[in-house]
Every structure is written in structure tokens, then in C-alpha cells.
Amino acid sequence: MNWEVLCQTLQEDSFGRLACDWAPKILQGTLLTIELTLAAIAIGLVLGLLLALGRVYGNKPIYALCSSYVHFIRGTPLFVQLLILYYGLPSIEIRYLGWPGWFDWPLFSLIRFDDGFQAGLIGLGINSAAYQAEYFRGAIQSIKAGQMQAALAIGMSRAQAIRHIILPQALRLVIPPWSNEFIYTLKYSSAVYYLAVEELFWTGRHIAAKTFRHFEVFLILAIIYLILVLILTKILDKVEERLRIPGLDMKH
Amino acid sequence: MAMANEFLLRIENLHKRFGQEEVLKGVSLHLKPGETKAIIGPSGTGKSTLLRCINRLNDPDQGRIWLGSTEITAPTVDLNKIRQQIGFVFQDFNLFQHLNALDNVRLGLLKVKNMTKDQATDLAMHELRRVGLEHKASAYPSQLSGGQQQRVSIARALAMEPKLMLFDEPTSALDPELIGEVLRVMKTLAEEGMTMLIVTHELGFARSVCDEIVFMEKGYIVEEGLPEQLFNNPKQPRTQEFLSKLSELYGENQA
Amino acid sequence: MKKFQTLLLFLSVFVLLALTLVFFFDYPWLLFLREAISSSLLSVCPHFSSEILKIPCESLPSFMRGMSVTVMLTLCLLFVGFALAVPVTLGQLYGPAPVRWLMSAYEKFFRAIPILVLLIFFAFSLKINLPAFLSAVIVFGLHSAAYQSQIFRGTIQSISVGQIAAARAIGMTRLQAIRHIVLPQAFRLAIPAWSNEYSSVLKDTAFAFTVGLVELNQTGVQVANYSRQLFIIFFTIAIIYLILTLVGTRLLESLEERVRIPGLTVHQGAAHGHG
Numbered sequence: 001m002n003w004e005v006l007c008q009t010l011q012e013d014s015f016g017r018l019a020c021d022w023a024p025k026i027l028q029g030t031l032l033t034i035e036l037t038l039a040a041i042a043i044g045l046v047l048g049l050l051l052a053l054g055r056v057y058g059n060k061p062i063y064a065l066c067s068s069y070v071h072f073i074r075g076t077p078l079f080v081q082l083l084i085l086y087y088g089l090p091s092i093e094i095r096y097l098g099w100p101g102w103f104d105w106p107l108f109s110l111i112r113f114d115d116g117f118q119a120g121l122i123g124l125g126i127n128s129a130a131y132q133a134e135y136f137r138g139a140i141q142s143i144k145a146g147q148m149q150a151a152l153a154i155g156m157s158r159a160q161a162i163r164h165i166i167l168p169q170a171l172r173l174v175i176p177p178w179s180n181e182f183i184y185t186l187k188y189s190s191a192v193y194y195l196a197v198e199e200l201f202w203t204g205r206h207i208a209a210k211t212f213r214h215f216e217v218f219l220i221l222a223i224i225y226l227i228l229v230l231i232l233t234k235i236l237d238k239v240e241e242r243l244r245i246p247g248l249d250m251k252h
Numbered sequence: 253m254a255m256a257n258e259f260l261l262r263i264e265n266l267h268k269r270f271g272q273e274e275v276l277k278g279v280s281l282h283l284k285p286g287e288t289k290a291i292i293g294p295s296g297t298g299k300s301t302l303l304r305c306i307n308r309l310n311d312p313d314q315g316r317i318w319l320g321s322t323e324i325t326a327p328t329v330d331l332n333k334i335r336q337q338i339g340f341v342f343q344d345f346n347l348f349q350h351l352n353a354l355d356n357v358r359l360g361l362l363k364v365k366n367m368t369k370d371q372a373t374d375l376a377m378h379e380l381r382r383v384g385l386e387h388k389a390s391a392y393p394s395q396l397s398g399g400q401q402q403r404v405s406i407a408r409a410l411a412m413e414p415k416l417m418l419f420d421e422p423t424s425a426l427d428p429e430l431i432g433e434v435l436r437v438m439k440t441l442a443e444e445g446m447t448m449l450i451v452t453h454e455l456g457f458a459r460s461v462c463d464e465i466v467f468m469e470k471g472y473i474v475e476e477g478l479p480e481q482l483f484n485n486p487k488q489p490r491t492q493e494f495l496s497k498l499s500e501l502y503g504e505n506q507a
Numbered sequence: 508m509k510k511f512q513t514l515l516l517f518l519s520v521f522v523l524l525a526l527t528l529v530f531f532f533d534y535p536w537l538l539f540l541r542e543a544i545s546s547s548l549l550s551v552c553p554h555f556s557s558e559i560l561k562i563p564c565e566s567l568p569s570f571m572r573g574m575s576v577t578v579m580l581t582l583c584l585l586f587v588g589f590a591l592a593v594p595v596t597l598g599q600l601y602g603p604a605p606v607r608w609l610m611s612a613y614e615k616f617f618r619a620i621p622i623l624v625l626l627i628f629f630a631f632s633l634k635i636n637l638p639a640f641l642s643a644v645i646v647f648g649l650h651s652a653a654y655q656s657q658i659f660r661g662t663i664q665s666i667s668v669g670q671i672a673a674a675r676a677i678g679m680t681r682l683q684a685i686r687h688i689v690l691p692q693a694f695r696l697a698i699p700a701w702s703n704e705y706s707s708v709l710k711d712t713a714f715a716f717t718v719g720l721v722e723l724n725q726t727g728v729q730v731a732n733y734s735r736q737l738f739i740i741f742f743t744i745a746i747i748y749l750i751l752t753l754v755g756t757r758l759l760e761s762l763e764e765r766v767r768i769p770g771l772t773v774h775q776g777a778a779h780g781h782g
Contacts, residue, residue, distance in 0.1 A: 075749040077710035080724060080741060087731070088738035149309055150346035150405075154360035154412055155336035164363055169350045187621040191714070201623055208631065215632035222620050222628070229619040247394020248349050 015216050022207050022217075029203030030224060036189045036199055039121055041182055044128025051129060052136035057162070066133070073130035079191055081127055086119040086195050120192030128185050135181065139173040140166060172243055179236040183229055200224065259318070260285045260447050261306070261416055266315035268301055275301045276312070277471035283416070283449060288442040290458035291451045293468040294494065299451040300343075302468070303418045306449070307338045319416065336364060339409030343421040345401040347393040347408075353380065354389040357408045365412070379407040383437050399430030403437055410441075417441065419450040455498055459483055467491045516761060519754045523578065530575035544571070562736045563743040573726030574747055580643055580722060581709050587648030588708075592655035599660060601681070610656070617653035625650055626717040639720040646718065651708050658704065662696040663689055695766050702759040706752050713748075723747060 007020035019026075054066035073081065089095070090113055097111040113119045143166060151161035193202035204221040208214045261283040268276040275298040283289060291299050304310040306317060308324065308331055317324040324334055348356050357379055361372035380386045383403040393401055402422060409417060419438065423431040435457050442448055442461050452458055458465055459479045466476040467488075475488045486492045529540045545568035552564035563570075599610040617625070629646045637645075666689055674684035713724040721729070727744035731737045 072745075072749065074706075075752040076745040077713035077724065077748055079710075079713040080727070080745045080748060083724075083728070084738065084741045084745065088741045091735070091737035144344075144346075146342060146344050146346035147348060150340075150342060150348065150408075152309060153307060153335060153338075153340035153342075154408065155332045155334075155364045156360070157332050160363060164359060165348055165350075169348075172350065183619075187619075190621040190623045193623075201621065201627075204624075205627070215628075218624060218628045218632055221624050225621055225624060226616065226619045245350050246392050248392075 018211065018213060018216055019220055022211075025203055025207065026200070026220065026224070029198060029200040030228070032198060033186070033189050033200040034228070036117075036121060036124060036192065036197070037182075037186045040124035040128050040185050040189065043121070043125030044132045044181070044185070047125065047129035048132030049136055051133035052140060053162070055133065055137050056140050057158075070130045070133050073127055074134070078123065078127050078188055079194070082120060082123040082191060082195060085113055085123045086116065089113045116192070116195035116197045120195045120197045124185060124189060124192065127188075128181065131181055131184075132178065135174050135177040136170060138177070139170040142173060143169050169248065172245060172248055175236070175240045175243065179233070179240070182236060183232060186228060186232060187225065259283060260287075260320060261449070262318040263302075263306070264316045266302065266305060266317070267313045268298070268305060268310065269313055270301075275471055276305070276315075279315075279468070279471070279473055281466065281473070283447055285415075285447050286445045287464070288446075288448040288450070288462045289464045289466060290462040291449070291466045291468055292453070292455065292458060292494075293474075297469050298471045299468055300420050303340075303420050303449065303451055306416075306418060307335050307340055309340075332364070336360075336412050337415045339406075339412060339414035339417040341402070341406055341409055341417070341419045341422050343424050345393075345398070345405045345425070347401050347405055349393055352390050352392050353385065353396070353404045353407075356393075356404055357411045360408065360412050376407075376411055379411045380404070382410065383407045384433075397430055398426045399433045402426065402434045406434070406437055406441075415447060417446055417448045419448065419452070421451050421453065423452065423454060453498075455483075455495075467494065469494070513761065516754070516757050519750075520758055523574075523751070523754060526571055527575040527578040530572045531579050541568075544568075558736070559739055562734055563739055566730045566734070566740065566743075569726050569730055570723065570743065570747060573721065573723035574751070576640070576721065576726075577709070577712050577723040578751065580640065580647070580712050580715060580720070581705070583644045584647040584651055584708060584712075585705065587644055588651030588655050591648065591652035592659060595652060595656040596659040596663065597685070599656065600663060601685070614653040614656050617650055618657070622647070622650055622711050623714055623717060626714055630718045639715075639718055642718040643712075643715045643720045643722075647708060647711065647715070650711075651704065654704055654707075655701070658697050658700040659693060661700070662693040665696065666692050692768075695763075695768060698759055698763040698766070702756050702763075705755050705759065709751055709755065710748065 003024065004021075007017060007023075010017040010020055051066045051070060054062045055070070058066060095112060095114045097113075111118060111122065113122070147165050147169070148158075148161050151165045152158070156164070189199060190201035192199060193205065196202070198206075200221065204217050208217040211217065259282045261281070263279060263281040266276050266279040267274065279298070279302055281289075281302075291302070293299055301310055305312045306324070312325065315325070319334060319337060322329065322334065347353075348359065351359065354373070354376055357376040358372045361367045361375055362369065365372075367375070377386055377389065380389055383406055385400060385403055385407065388396060388400060388404075391400075393404075396404065406422075422438070423434050426434065431454070435454065438448070438450070439457075439461050450458070450462070462479060464476060465479050465482045467474045467482065467486075467490075469490060475482065475486060475491045477487075482491065483495060486495060526544075529537050529544065548567045548571075549565060552561055555561045555564055595610050595614065598606045599614070600607075602610065625646050626643075629642055670688050671681075671684050674688045675681070679687070712722055715722050716725040716728075723744060727740055731740040734740065
């Protein structure tokens with residue numbers, strides 16, 4: 001039973017027929033959106049955590065570097081950042097993470113800025129990192145100073161204290177704003193359509209351009225995003241429940 | 253050197269300044285092994301700072317401290333190793349919020365002393381039993397009363413098998429009816445021969461448990477002496493003033 | 508230093524607002540001012556020897572125009588959002604069950620859908636043909652109202668029920684209690700989260716090209732297209748956004764300080780996710 005044939009059973013020109021015919025393409029777009037979101041959040045998590053630690057525990061130069069990064073990214077639109085990455089950098093001959101002749105490491109040169117998907121992913125990741133950095137910083141700073149002191153008092157080094165005492169607590173405290181960030185990344189992944197990445201929003205525009213049935217197509221898009229957000233929210237709520245420790249929440 | 257082996261803790265001429273304010277103005281103190289001393293005095297006179305300088309949570313500006321024959325204030329000293337030998341009990345307990353009681357006591361053993369899980373668990377349970385809380389091993393800090401939390405924090409410090417125990421106003425943050433359980437644990441510890449330095453407002457406890465009382469005010473040690481002598485015949489007028497004010501407030505009889 | 512900072516802040520706000528007015532509206536005397544400012548800006552440019560500084564300098568008049576559209580759009584949409592958010596919040600908190608349900612549905616829907624989808628919906632699907640600016644204000648306004656309503660709901664709920672009870676006890680009606688006790692506190696507490704919202708919507712306006720509006724971002728795209736100096740153009744655009752964000756949030760911070768009541772704080776804000 002071929003999918004196309006199955007769809008032909010529905011009435012021509014109906015909403016159902018439209019949805020059915022284009023379902024494979026829509027599914028592809030949805031999957032790519034999910035992929036982008038997950039990958040971007042992951043990049044943001046690693047980078048954001050490092051930035052937060054830099055801002056809380058770093059010395060003056062590290063603090064300045066991390067702060068400048070966070071302020072710049074948070075003060076400028078995602079869209080402009082994507083344009084800078086995809087159009088701006090290649091225009092000054094930076095097409096990949098490196099400089100011909102100077103900085104040409106094998107793994108890094110795989111990251112290309114002139115590829116829509118990669119540039120989009122990096123842009124989303126860099127953007128997310130700046131916001132996650134602020135959430136982590138807030139969580140870390142809301143942990144009482146006494147926790148670090150008690151860790152030092154039993155002979156832990158600072159690094160050990162951060163690893164065993166501060167971070168486990170911070171990661172739990174950060175879950176509510178972090179969940180928000182996850183949903184935000186999901187929604188704003190749509191911005192990469194401009195870079196010709198064939199995710200959900202791009203797919204919607206593509207189908208609408210082909211069929212001229214804008215209203216219905218974008219309605220489908222809206223519904224799918226709504227469903228994705230609802231599912232994501234439910235999953236994150238479950239995660240929060242699992243990780244909850246009695247008495248551990250942001251009291252200020 | 254005979255001198256070095258006689259004292260477990262030796263503090264010489266400690267100075268500490270916070271910004272413009274000089275909090276410790278040349279404090280000297282020593283403890284023999286097994287001795288228990290209490291530091292009493294008005295709040296904000298540097299008592300806590302003194303304690304925190306001993307395990308270098310705060311760094312003194314001037315002065316030297318020895319633990320046994322090791323100079324703690326030397327720049328080349330391994331601070332983490334030293335801290336393992338000094339147990340510190342905070343006024344606010346500072347139990348690790350994300351861990352239950354057992355894990356709180358066990359963590360140092362696992363990560364700092366690198367014991368195996370079994371060894372660590374045995375020792376941790378032993379310490380919890382010692383403070384009377386083995387039945388609360390799986391409780392989280394927020395599920396424990398203040399007195400219970402403080403006892404767990406004492407167990408956590410004891411688990412590291414320290415030579416010296418420092419107590420920074422251990423009962424000041426507790427409701428009155430919970431103070432007793434913590435003081436009982438501390439009394440037992442003293443009787444078992446632990447070397448202890450306690451900053452406290454509990455004069456009755458200090459009187460009955462400690463070998464010597466130190467009265468500090470405004471960053472100086474004003475007077476030190478045996479409990480009966482200090483309480484009944486204080487030499488300095490300031491000591492007299494302070495003690496009489498407190499007797500007024502708390503009444504003559506303190507358990 | 509404090510006085511200097513405040514002075515600098517108000518000066519920046521004044522300059523930005525003045526530029527916005529001059530470059531946005533098309534009245535004859537404003538056009539004259541526009542010409543004057545543009546030519547004086549352009550006269551500086553030939554002094555720059557390097558291409559890197561020359562190109563953005565020469566495009567400044569266009570950027571001013573784009574910036575004015577962005578600022579105008581942001582201000583209008585925040586206002587529209589505010590106007591819509593208050594009834595939504597009040598409906599969600601104090602209304603009868605069907606109203607509460609409707610308001611919840613509205614805010615959940617508008618917060619779950621990406622802004623791009625809303626924009627494209629409005630642009631292509633609804634057969635209305637409105638001027639681009641108006642379309643943008645409506646769509647962004649509806650979107651922002653959903654977030655602002657959540658901010659207000661959070662702050663109103665954090666004001667203890669006891670205060671309303673006390674107000675009723677001295678004979679106020681529910682409405683009076685809300686108006687005189689709850690709202691004054693709620694708006695003060697909401698300022699930090701609202702500052703976040705300002706920051707968010709400013710950046711979201713970059714998507715307004717979808718409904719055909721040429722604002723700052725799109726201006727940058729256009730300029731970049733014919734000048735081919737992509738990197739420096741987009742970087743300059745980014746800097747302008749940065750300035751707009753900083754000035755706006757600092758302004759709201761100083762407002763917060765002015766209206767602050769000692770001891771009145773809120774525990775956490777219903778964030779727009781970003782800020």
C-alpha cells in the first residue's frame with residue numbers, strides 16, 4: 001500500500017488531501033527541525049556552562065571575554081547573527097572555521113559557514129549558549145556561599161567542590177528557565193529557513209508556494225509546532241519531577 | 253623541638269583586616285591535644301574570623317598558625333590536606349542540599365580520601381550512629397530539623413577523622429529546644445578526647461565541658477582562664493561586664 | 508559618576524527618539540531635517556580612508572531610516588501588547604470560567620507558535636491588504652500581548668491574597684481592590700520581566716520583512732546587496748541593535764529604581780524565554 005495511493009482516496013482539494021499528499025515532506029521538515037533543536041541545545045549547553053563558569057569563577061580576562069560574548073549575543077537579533085555567519089563571514093573569505101595558511105586544523109575545517117545547515121546550527125547554538133550561560137550563572141549564584149565553604153572545609157579542592165557540590169545543585173535549579181530555553185530554540189529554529197535549510201518552516205513555505213493554499217498549509221505548520229511544544233513541555237516536566245530533591249528550589 | 257610537639261594548635265599574633273576594619277588585632281592562642289577551649293564574647297568581635305583563619309577559609313594578613321609541626325600559614329602548604337585534618341562545623345550547618353544525610357557524610361570519604369564505597373559507607377554509618385542519626389541516613393536536609401542537620405554536619409566533619417574540631421557558634425541558629433541534642437554530642441566528643449575549639453554563646457555548656465575559656469572582644473583576647481576562675485573571679489573589668497550582662501539575660505542557671 | 512551615567516542615558520534616549528521621529532514620518536519639515544542630518548553625516552565619511560569604515564558611514568542615513576522603523580514598531584507593538592495584555596490577564600485571573608479558558612487558550616497558542624509562522628500567516632493567508640507597518644504592529648502586538656499577560660499574571664499572583672482580603676475588609680469592591688492595591692504593586696514588580704520583553708520584541712522585529720516591512724535588518728540586507736560589503740554592514744546593524752537594547756534596558760532599570768518600594772520584590776518572572 002503506497003502512501004500516494006492511500007492519499008488519493010481522499011477528496012481532491014480537501015484539507016485532508018493536502019495534508020496527506022505532503023505528509024512525507026512535512027515529516028522530513030519536522031525531523032530536521034527536531035534535529036536542529038536538539039543539536040543547538042546541546043551546543044548551547046556545553047558552551048553556556050563554560051561561559052557561566054567563566055563568569056562566576058574566572059579571573060578578570062576570562063570574565064571580560066565571557067561577558068562580552070554574552071552581552072553581544074543577547075543584545076543582537078538571532079537573525080542578524082545568522083546573516084553574519086552565513087553571508088558575512090564567507091564574504092571576507094572565512095568559509096570555514098580556520099584561516100588558510102594560519103589556522104587549518106583538520107577537524108575544524110569541516111565546519112563550514114557557507115553551508116546553510118551548518119551555519120544555521122552554529123548560529124542557533126551560539127545564540128542559545130549566551131542565554132543558557134545567564135540561566136546557569138543565576139543558578140550557580142543562587143547557591144549559598146556556605147556550600148562551597150563546607151566543601152573546602154572537608155578538604156575538597158575548588159574544582160572538586162564545583163564538580164560535586166555546586167554543579168549538581170545548579171543543574172537542578174536551572175531546569176525551569178532551561179526548559180523555557182529549549183522551547184525557545186524549537187520555535188526560533190524556524191529562522192534558519194532563510195539559509196535554505198529544509199526544516200519545517202521552509203517546508204511550509206515551499207508547499208505553499210507550490211500549491212498556493214497558504215492558509216491551510218500554515219495552519220498545519222501552526223498545529224505541528226503547537227504539538228511539538230506541548231510534547232516537549234510534558235517531557236521536560238517529567239524530567240524535572242524525576243530530578244527533584246525535596247527542599248531544593250530557587251528560594252530567591 | 254619540644255615546644256612543637258606539646259601543642260596541637262598554635263596561633264601566633266594573628267591579624268586580619270576586612271577593608272578598613274581590623275577584625276583581629278594580634279591574637280595568640282594554643283591548644284594541647286585533647287583540650288577543649290571555648291571562645292566567648294560579644295558578636296562581631298572576630299571570633300568566627302579567628303576560626304576561619306585556622307582552616308584558611310579566610311587568610312590572615314599577618315601571623316602564623318601551626319597544626320602539630322606543620323605551619324598552616326606557609327605558602328607552600330597543601331591546603332586541602334590540612335583541611336582534612338581539621339573538622340569545621342558551621343553555624344548554618346551548610347549540609348550539601350542535593351545529598352541525603354548518608355551521602356553528605358560519605359562524600360568526603362569517597363572523593364577526598366578515595367575510599368571504596370563499602371569502606372566509606374561503613375565509616376559514614378558509624379559516624380551517623382555516633383551522633384544518634386543512623387535512622388535518618390536517607391533523609392534530605394530539608395527533611396531534618398535544625399538540630400538533626402547540625403548533628404549530621406558534625407558527623408560529616410568527624411568522618412574525615414580530624415585531629416582538631418572547630419565549632420563556629422554551632423547552636424546559634426537553632427531553636428532552643430534543639431540546642432540540647434547538639435550540645436550532648438559535643439560533650440561526648442570532648443569526653444572522648446577530641447581537641448576542640450568552640451565559639452559559642454552557651455556559657456553553661458562552656459563552663460561544664462571546657463578546659464579553658466577565652467574571652468575575646470574587639471579583635472583582642474581580653475582574658476583567658478579556667479572556667480571556675482573566669483566565671484567567678486574575672487580579672488578584667490570588661491569580662492565582668494560581659495558576664496553579668498549575660499547572666500541577666502539568660503539567668504544564673506544554664507543547663 | 509551616577510549623575511553622568513543618567514545624563515548619558517537620557518541624552519541617548521533623546522537622540523534616538525529624535526532620530527526616530529525625523530526619519531519615520533514624511534512631513535515636509537521633517538524631510539528637511541532628515542536631509543540636513545544625512546548630509547552632515549555623509550560629509551564626515553570621505554575622511555575615512557579605509558573601505559571598512561567608509562561603507563557603513565555612507566549607509567548611515569539608510570540605517571537611520573531603518574532604525575526609526577524598528578524603534579517605532581517596537582514602541583507601538585509594546586503599547587498594543589500592553590493594551591491587550593491587561594484585559595487578558597484580568598480575564599484569566601478574575602473572569603468567569605469560559606473567559607478564563609479562552610484567555611488561557613489564546614496565550615498558550617500565541618506563545619507556542621513561532622513568530623515567523625504568525626507573520627507568514629498574516630502576510631499570505633488572510634486576504635486583508637494592510638500597510639506593512641500596520642500588519643507588523645498587529646501581529647507582533649498580539650504575540651507580545653500573550654507574553655505580557657503572563658508577566659502580569661505572575662506578578663499579580665505573587666501579591667498576597669491577604670492584601671485583597673484586607674482591602675475588602677475595609678469595604679472596597681473587588682474592582683477597587685484590584686485597581687488601588689494590586690495593580691500599583693503588580694506593575695512595579697513587572698518592570699524587570701517587562702524589560703526582558705522589550706529586549707525580546709526588539710530583536711523579533713528583525714523578522715518583520717516577512718510582512719513586507721523594511722526595518723533595520725531588511726535595510727541592512729538591501730544595503731549589503733548593492734554594496735557587497737556584507738560582513739561590515741551586518742556587523743554595524745548588530746551594533747545598532749545592541750545600542751537600542753542597552754539604552755532601552757538601562758532606561759527601564761532607572762525607571763525601576765525610581766518607582767521602587769523598599770522591600771517589595773518578586774521571586775521569578777514569566778520570561779519570554781529570552782530577554
